[in-house]
Amino acid sequence: MGKKEEILNKIQILITNHFSTPEEAFAFFDNNADGKLAKNEIVKLLKExxxxxxxxxxxxxxxxxxxxxxxxxxxxxxxxxxAINEISQD
Structure with missing residues (x-):
């Protein structure tokens, strides 16, 4: 498994284990509720x-x-x- 796959796998595990749906995960990391994830919000997701x-x-x-x-x-x-769909297919 390459680095990209490892990272995507960790993201999938986070979403699966801590959120009911991908929508819930997206909303959680969308700090300013603008419907988009900025780089700093993605960094927070990666930290988690x-x-x-x-x-x-x-x-x-x-x-x-x-x-x-x-x-x-x-x-x-x-x-x-x-991105989530790509992760799910692996």
Whole structure:
């Protein structure tokens, strides 16, 4: 299992173990309730998923780069769902 898969697996475990639904997880980490996750909110999610502090910022940037389809440097609900669906298929 590569680094990306390990990180996505930890995120899946966090969501599965601590939230009833992916929507609940998204809302929990959306601190300002704007319907989007900014980099700092994604870093918080990664911290909760026990991703090493050393790489959290890099991983957050890569997640935004990989899933931000509209180019606003934020992850909205639809983009988050795409990521969750990818995690679920592995």
């Amino acid at each position: 998923a026990e991703i090493s502090g050393f790489i959290r910022g890099i991983v957050a940037s890569k997640l935004i780069e990989g899933y931000d389809e509209d180019g606003d440097e934020l992850i909205d609900w639809e983009e988050f769902k795409l």
